[in-house]
Amino acid sequence: MQRKNFLSQVKLFRHLSSLTTDDGPYVKPYVKTAVPGPLSIEKIAKLNEISHNSTAHFVADYANSHGNYLADVDGNVYLDVLLQISSIPLGYNHPALVEAMSSPLVTNMMINRPALGMLPAQETYDMLQESLMRVRPKGMDYLQTMMCGSCSVENALKAAMIKYRADQRGTPIPTDLELDSCMRQEAPGMPDLCFLTFTSAFHGRTLGALSLTRSKAIHKVDIPGFKWPCAKFPELKYPLTDHVTKNKEEEARCLEDVRQKIVESNEKGLYVAGAIIEPIQSEGGDNHASPEFFQGLQSILTEFNAAFVVDEVQTGGGATGKFWAHEHWDLPTPPDILTFSKKMLSGGYFCKKDFLPEQGYRIFNTWMGDPARLVLLKAVFDVMERDGLLERTRKSGDKLLEGLGGLEQKYPDIIQDVRGVGTFCSFSCPTAAMRDKLSSQARKHGLENGGNGNRSIRFRPALIFTESHAQIAVDILEKAVLDL
């Protein structure tokens, strides 16, 4: 009986704690100055004396930010649906992370940072098991840690290319001629291999990753790149449920384009070692495709022995209501490589065993990850499980979509193409100028947000975002719409 009481109290506590939002003292946004405010402007001017800061929204006061609310130096408080470009899983100053920071292991790994490829720590295996390996995608049992999204993508490409060449030559061991010629940037050691990418894709900004990125010209112009093929990503009509037939036709055309691009490239001797794709194209404007499209893509890639690399740097970590967005696809067999970063606090990729190079020093660098962040990531996953944050994300995502849908009905000349999975939502405006205006007005009303694509606004709230936050966001957007 006593135990039963205890359990029901635990249950009640869990229920209450799942309702709390960890927002500290904040219950709604509060903006009392222009945005950016005078102190932000002053501090940005100081920063401009030593670095480039034209892209700063304002200057943040992180110590006074809590949960879903971001404070700035002028005393303004914003409901944050951008969350440092989708990279703070539990919002600001989450108590579980404050506590995790007191672990001696954090200090140990920060001040004795290992070169993991040479000198792993005695704690490394357990740290990986308690953090990243808990969320390994089914069938992808191997892991390479890295530090950021771009280097995760760069190294995933390398792993796929090493595997492709091993298959081509029938052995993972390079020939002497290959070892010799690669030092002169010549074939066969430096092979004519490429990666297939998609229109509007974003995979990072280092020179390999940037060659795969096709979202915005200002990211690419004046920088050399690899002349690799690019297939058309589906341009679907929203809501998806109202345009099933048209969308299916568009996806079929795009899959045919994939096949054609691979055949053309292989025929001219520039072999396609793999394709990389985002489950929802994020920087490129929240472009969706159906599970059938991704299944079809996997099937074509398999046919050509090309690796299927899923870039979950932005979609991974729970925002779509499943931990990995590709879990929505019901694939017959797992992807070959999955890249991650952002909400995962550091970077890396999961892969099938075939994509682990047999020889050392092929995928290697000084740090090969950032172990201190694994201690925090363990705490993130503990909270996600304890508080049922995937379920919460599905619910608050539904609420957000419903609210945005309501705005689309009321203001169809301003809010269009509302779309999303979980809280990974967005909508478009008719023009870039209108989007920029709306985004800026919404910020003035206390919604820290960010655009993507040419004319969309994306929602990337924390996993602790609730239905009531969704309502506040929608209300602010409506105010901003009325300002236009």
Add this chain to the structure above:
Amino acid sequence: MQRKNFLSQVKLFRHLSSLTTDDGPYVKPYVKTAVPGPLSIEKIAKLNEISHNSTAHFVADYANSHGNYLADVDGNVYLDVLLQISSIPLGYNHPALVEAMSSPLVTNMMINRPALGMLPAQETYDMLQESLMRVRPKGMDYLQTMMCGSCSVENALKAAMIKYRADQRGTPIPTDLELDSCMRQEAPGMPDLCFLTFTSAFHGRTLGALSLTRSKAIHKVDIPGFKWPCAKFPELKYPLTDHVTKNKEEEARCLEDVRQKIVESNEKGLYVAGAIIEPIQSEGGDNHASPEFFQGLQSILTEFNAAFVVDEVQTGGGATGKFWAHEHWDLPTPPDILTFSKKMLSGGYFCKKDFLPEQGYRIFNTWMGDPARLVLLKAVFDVMERDGLLERTRKSGDKLLEGLGGLEQKYPDIIQDVRGVGTFCSFSCPTAAMRDKLSSQARKHGLENGGNGNRSIRFRPALIFTESHAQIAVDILEKAVLDL
């Protein structure tokens, strides 16, 4: 009088503290098992179940490592002259870093990690001034923070290319045609620009950086790269003082090669936007060149409006006895860009104002650095100043060179070409096989070390390395030589 006593006590304390080595309980190495020991082997086998670990020396016990001494899980203790590939400036568990970790700012920046390009923190300016800006090279007043060496190099290339194109077109603003064509990986938006590199260079392993890396085939084979020009790095004879004339001739030939490579490349329309070079080629085998060589290089690059990028990822941070290795060159004007990482705890580059792009989002990514590490870096610089670690490094480097020189005289068939500046020292063996054997034997005697180039061993001790550590290292090497 009282004040005088106090001051002399402070002086005495400072003197004593400059003699302490922060090595905790350790006074010498102690190896009681095979290397790797049984527990290391067991733990590496576990790690192999989820990742690739063929390059692990052994499994470290970082909590029990102190100062210059690295402990392993089998209870062995090594004098560490590799220090996580040259990346731990003050050795293991330095008390000043333990203390710095208790700063609320570390917790703040770890758990509320800013997307610095969009939302700098109110502390950002002061944090930069108290850490990186304290060591900015003369005449390089601007800073872009990054996270690792490879991404620092990749972004330095981009900054140099953006500047070169702005000069070519006479304005930093790209044309519509350029913006349009770059999205199809076509000229003029994706320009025919290249970077000049040098034989045996190492600049990282992402695809842009890897194109500049010419040190080892296993790093490059099977990976596509840019077909950029490569000039010959001087192959000098050591000791430098005994071969002045021959070495001058070699450097003159290499400078002529630089000029010829630039002319050839520019003539065929692949314009050389810059050259990147290490002050001492590190991964490539500790290859030195004279100040006059670098002065000559700068002069040629200036003539062709090509950026002079100095890669101090490994040489920077004090190991050569000056904070930056290029300070040894007495250049008439500063380099254009300087990349750093490793001992600087995170990454980035310093540059002249011309190399800061005028428009936003051109040099950009989610995190753009790792502010928590700046708090630790401030503590590193405080200790370096308090304890006079540059001076200590010069002294212990002299001692190390003298000891290695003695071994070269005694064992000229095994220890050759002893060379170095500060503690940034190395020597070569006649063959790779002998080097590998010697390195492994030295580790068994308690010297954690690493090879570089084809047949060299490099010293990359911490800045707290003293003359007595140098003596221990030399004594162990002699034991290892006698084992051969």
